[in-house]
Every structure is written in structure tokens, then in C-alpha cells.
Amino acid sequence: MPNVALYSISGKQVGEIELNEKTFGADINIEAMHQVVKMYLANQRQGTQSALTRAEVRGGGIKPWRQKGTGRARHGSIRSPQWTHGGIVFAPKPRSYRYTVPKKIKRIAMKSALSSKVNENNILVIEELNFEEPKTKQVTSLLGNLKVNSKALIVLADNNENVVKSARNVKGVKTALVNTLNVYDILNHDKFIITKDAVKKVEEVYA
Numbered sequence: 069m070p071n072v073a074l075y076s077i078s079g080k081q082v083g084e085i086e087l088n089e090k091t092f093g094a095d096i097n098i099e100a101m102h103q104v105v106k107m108y109l110a111n112q113r114q115g116t117q118s119a120l121t122r123a124e125v126r127g128g129g130i131k132p133w134r135q136k137g138t139g140r141a142r143h144g145s146i147r148s149p150q151w152t153h154g155g156i157v158f159a160p161k162p163r164s165y166r167y168t169v170p171k172k173i174k175r176i177a178m179k180s181a182l183s184s185k186v187n188e189n190n191i192l193v194i195e196e197l198n199f200e201e202p203k204t205k206q207v208t209s210l211l212g213n214l215k216v217n218s219k220a221l222i223v224l225a226d227n228n229e230n231v232v233k234s235a236r237n238v239k240g241v242k243t244a245l246v247n248t249l250n251v252y253d254i255l256n257h258d259k260f261i262i263t264k265d266a267v268k269k270v271e272e273v274y275a
Contacts, residue, residue, distance in 0.1 A: 070186050074193050074264065079213025085193050085264065088271040092186045094179040101251055103169050104177035108252040113165040122147050122155030174251075179274055181254040191260045192216070193267060197224065202233035207241065214261070221257035223249060225265035246270055 070093045074083045087093065122128075128147030135142050149157045185191040192214055199206050211220060219240040224231060227245060235241045244253060246269040254260060262270070 072186065072191055072193055074195055075214060076195050077197060077210060077213070079210075079215070082195055085267065087186065087267065088275045091179055091271050091274045092182050092191075094176075094183045096180045096184050096187070097176050098180070100173050100177040101180050101255065104174055104251045105255065107167060107169050108250060110165045110167060115163045115165050117160045118162055119156040119159035121159045122149060124159075125153070125155040127153075175274060177251045178249075178254075181251045182260075182270070182274070185254065185260040190258060191262065194261060194263050196265075197222070197231060197263050198228065199230040199234055202230045204234055204237045207231075207235045207238050211238075211241070214259075216259050216261070218258035219256070220259040220261055221253050223260070223262040223266045223270075225263055225269050246273065 070087045070089065071084045072087060073081045074085045076082050122145070125147045128145035128151075132143050132146050133140065143151075145151075147154045149155055182191075197210075207222075211217070220242075222231070222235060222241065222243045224243060224245055232243050235243050240257075242253060242257065244250075246266050249270070
């Protein structure tokens, strides 16, 4: 089973924690992670794009000139796609891009993402994370103590408004709960900072 260092909020190592091998020591499946990330990004799309077709654009109700005898090309409407201000061919319309992948693939992808952070030594387990009041300075101090100078994802076991509010103004830092954790956020952040209690909850779900 993989062992990683356990840190205090001051950045000092206070011991080690043994991680569940089924969750944090699984084989890394790149294809599964790719499928889940692709699904996540597709589901984030609003799908509100829209343009007018020739049937919807205003004007063009009369034939611009007679069919024959003018020497010009024949036209039936000045709102055909080839005309300026004409309709759009195959105009995009509002639609949903949402789709899902099997739960089994999602579990494999999550385990792969978590295991990749362990393999790359980019996981930092904190003994406890709790602030008396929301202050951005406390999060910047925490990152400084842990020597984190890149994008970081902070995972909490339970909702803690003081921590969330303290972190939301720090560039490159995002907070998440165990039940809102997703593969994209894990892979999109360089450092994976998680509390000891959150580790136990993650292992309960994915072990």
C-alpha cells in the first residue's frame, strides 16, 4: 500500500498515512480518463448558439429579377446563403451536448486520476484544515508552508465555508468536496491537497 507524508497546516510533516491500494495504487487507465474528461467538458457546454437560416432571416420575399433575359444569374431570393445578409447554411441551433459514460468507466477513471497524483508525488495530505474566519491570506500562507506554487485542488471532507471563501480569490486554487470531486479537476490541477478525513471518505467510496 502506498504511504505518503502527513502534514500539519503549518507545513510540517507530522507523520505518514497509509493509502488504500485499490483507490490510490490502481493501474492507470489513460483511455478511461480521456473518456470521462471528454464527457465532463461536453456536459459543461451551454449549447445556446444559434443563427438564422434562409427561412428565418428577414426579407427576400420577392424574386429580385426575372428568370431569363437579364444576362445575370438566376435568383429566387436575396436572402439565399450566397447573398450578403442571407441565411446561414446548416445554421447552428440550441441543442444539448450532454451524454454519459458507464459508471464502471467513471470509477476506473477516478482511481486512475488519484493514483497518478500519488505516482507523481503531487498529493499532499493535511491532518486538519479549518479556519476561524474567511481570509485569503490564510490560504496563501498554507500554500507557502506546503511549498505549492502551482495550480492546486483542495479537497475537503465536509463543507467549510471559511476555507471555501478563503480560497476562492486565490488564482489557480479550487476547493471541492468528496462528493463533488471529478476527474477533470484532479488532472487540471498540478497539486492535489486533501485532508485526512477526506482521504477516508474517498476510500470508502472507491475502495
